[in-house]
Amino acid sequence: MCFTGVARAQSNNAELAREYSLNNEHQKAADIYQKLFKQDKQAYFQLYVGELIALKKLNEAEAVARTMVRNYPENYEYVISLSNIYTQQGNPGKAEALYNDLIKNLPANRNAVNMLASQFYQTGNADLAIRVFKRGRELLKDDKAFAYELMALYRYRHDKVSLTEECLNFLPANPLFIGQAKNALASVYEGGPDYDMLKGALLKGLQKDPQEVVYTEMLTWVFIQQKEYDMALNQALALSRRQNNGTAQIDDLCRTLVANSAYDAAIRGYEYIIENTDKASGDYIAARINLIDTRNLKITTGRYNPADLLSLESDYNSLLATYGHNKTTAFAMQKLANLQAFKLHKLPEAKALLEEVVGMAGIDPTLLAACKIDLGDVYLLSNQPWDATLLYSQAEKDNPNTAVAQEAMLRNAKLAYYTGDLAWAKRQLDVLKAATTQLIANDALNLSLLISDNLNVDSTGKALKMYARADLLIFAEQPAKALQTLDSIEKQFPGNTLEADVLMAKARIRIQEKDFTGAVLLLKDITEKHSTDLWADDAVFMLGDIYETQLKDTNMAKTYFQKIITDYPGSLWINDARKRFRALRGDKVS
Template sequence: MKMKIVLLWIFLLSPSIVSYSQEVVIGMADLSGDEELALQYFQAGEYDKAIVYYEKLYNKYPTHDYYNYYLNCLIQTKNYKKAEKLIKRQRARSTDLLVYHVDLGRVYLAAGELEKKKKEFAVAIDAIEGGTSAVEVLALATAFLGIGEVEFAKQTYLKGRKELRGIYSFHIELADLFWLVKDYENMVNEYLDLVTVEESFMQQVKSNLQFKMDAETDDKINSIVKLELIKRSQKNSEKIIWSEMLVWFYMQQNNFTNALVYAKAVDRRKQLDGEEIMFLAEMARYNGAYSAAKDGYDYIISLGKNGFNFRNATIEKLNTAYDELTHGGIYSQNDLISLELEMNTKLDELGRDERTVPLLRTLAHLEAFYLFKTKAAIQLLEKTILISFISPKSQAECKLELGDVFLLDGQVWEASLSYSQVEKAFKYEPIGQEAKFRNAKIAFYVGDFKWSQVQLNVLKGATSKLIANDAMYWSIVITDNLALDSNPEPLMLFAHADLLVFQNKFDSASIDLDSIDKKWPGHALGDDVLFMRYAIAMKQLKWLTAATYLQKIIDNYSSDILGDDATFLVAELYDYKIMEKERCLQYYNDVFVKHPSSLFAVDARKRYRQLRGDKIE
């Protein structure tokens, strides 16, 4: 508590601290006469002229501002004796005596009297005693840092820690100082010692460490943090804070398996009923660490059916198993059938009610899009929509899914009706805009291009950036391919291919695309055809084939609307799927150099700098 009070006072008084070591620049608009001339000469480096005015101003108004300018002029013009007298005169007017030793040391340094400088600095540090305030210690250390005397600043903090005896321990300041000199081991220990003294600073310590770990180009700090946390955890096993810190550390590294080991220990000690492990498992699932996610959910399930998170953990474990199968792309028909069976078994145990709607929706998607049991999926969704106490939002999500299944089954107008119900109920919300977009795509599929474009133009202003961008793209596709050619047949064939891709009928879609290329070579749809071939290859997990189609867009349509999309997407392919660092670096660079106004430019530059090892502020 004492430390918190001292921190507050330091914050309130900090402007007076920095005034000792930093020149205060007065705005030109506020100056007149001697002040303006003095500043002009000072900024131009004409100290012999500036000194005349600052001497006069200081004698009339002996403020810290004029003192600092005048002292700097004296040092620059080598008037060391006069500078010494000025410091002693100013010190006599002030109660903050310690920092003037630093000014005096500066004068001795400029005069080449190094021993006198060291002696003066030592006098200042020796003067710190039990009655010295934390603010005075910070002012002195700040003055030393202001002239690059890091070692004396460190001695100041350490002497202050010794004399103040727990009132304020300067851990954060010392950690920042060690960071400056790249003494990472001492930096990390200062931060962790602060947590030992006052656990309430844990979040601040995490934030500071995270910033410094992110800023470094190698893993040196990461390794030190990991080693120190493990050592402290083993040495002080009764203190749970080190297990909590290790959970945090491993999560920053996306090492969810190790994070879970310590999270379980924390959960048992604090009897949290799996609350924090639920969050950790969700993060693991989001980051594709499916085994760790399932492990976390299993732990919560093992706590018993009466546990607060039992139902959610059971549902999310099955959703994770679904993600693992479908996103990984490596599965057999038996894997899908087994998952369907397990979902139905758990639904029999948990009940088919408003609390299990998310699992019911996932089951319907599995049946329709992977097991091709569209009739069963439609029946399941229609029953789910009628569940008592289902929330309007959950009901709308099920209707969107139902519309997708109808479309998959070839029931286009049933799909449109389902989407329209959601659009009407949530007209101004993102889910309503999503329904409107899907209806616009249905119009596109059936060749009603004008009506589709009217809806897409409205959606350009959607609150969701993703919907707005998609709406803009499809609107441009229609404009470009109807305005330039009165023959709608190529666009009709392209729209049909797009529907077939949605229905996972990739061979049939490819036949339509081949027809466009053969019948209308050089057509304006050329880049769109390539992009659809890329989408098919991605669904089939053919990464190199997908990259080839994107490269063709880059080579032949770089200045068109898909040019920046293709460049960014191929960069991500080589980054995350094909794993060729040099090639992905080149493509990321091309995004922000060749397409500086692209929506992807910021993300591309950030990822480029991360991969190259730049420090990112």
């Protein structure tokens, strides 16, 4: 009971001292900690000395620390504290002498090295912790010892050169840590020169040991970071040929290449997989599908002619003729259907393919939902709105609380808008304004405001309904008909309020046709003549995106992203604009 009472009293006093310290009443805190220190020196040393330092009573703090060093000579904590006091007294030489003595007399013992380095780190002396680990290596005669700890410290210190050297020292014996090494380096590297430094070190390492696989893998990663995609693939292919251990890594790389729009390199990678994979395996079929899908992306994201599209269609049909219509090839069937529906305008063929996929047993649920939405789109374009809304509703119901459900709900709202049921469309759009997916939320907000703004002026919505028909034609990728409809709005409804909306629709058509210069002129028209309109911030952001990704004009891209930040701080694009502006300016963006 007596011991418990003493412990409780100590605890209460310690809590009171802590509160005094937090309130900057350091003398009161020091008085309490002094009493507690006399009862338990080791437990209350740091707290007591901390208050003495706060009171600038450095001589008293020194005396207390020197006493603890004498009484506990094996405990590094007290020597380090005394050294810190010397530093604050303006005696860095004394502090350095103590540090050097600690490191010099360090025993050849891993635990001792770790303990001293840890205590240095905890007192804010990362550089000394590094010295301890390096001394530990010498004592243990092991230049690989403490590599993980040193990498963490170099990363903390943002010492790019030392971190690079340590990673390359560590990885050959620990190749499973390559992912962590990449993350560590990416967290401190700030641009091309840093990756060039790593590239040089890797090439030097490969000269010494051409068979070191981890260096080749790291070099591939460097080329990816520097957007030298062909070089990245060349490295990976050379490694694959040397190891002869399958094509899984090439497949992973190809996915990265596609994500970075490096379609030519990805196509070459998939061709390699096809050449080096058993034709009876699932990997072979997957590579065939991925090859055609990548060609699809290459063609449809650039300028193309009808012959390109027909060649793609032929490739898909040849693949399906060889491997059949089944759950393995369902993804290719979906891609072919989209090509037929939106590029070739072969709606019956697209409908038949998607209906077949939707009716398949054992299909992946995510793919099934996507195909239901796609089939709904085809029904909409085929003037079957009831069938379309049924499929959208199924996709929403089958995937509750997901981005897929929100996309399906947006499709249903747009269907109502396209078909003239503006009031119902607005009710659905108002719900979607709170969507977790920014693109959906932005689309819903813009369309809801478009409807409400125009119905306030014209309750019949006749001009808006014609605009909606043009919008549907844009969705169907029928630009000539869409432009004709848009041009008819002013003729049939002079003085309407849709001028900025028509400009935005025409800009979307120009983008669809890959006429980015034409799109820029229309978007600038919006920003200059309709700077307070619904589409103003969208137009500014789109200009930034076009200048960055299509016209490769970094300065103009920065100008427009900065305009979002300064002129439209409430825009839904603000976070993306800020991130992209900083990246273009050269800031490190996480």
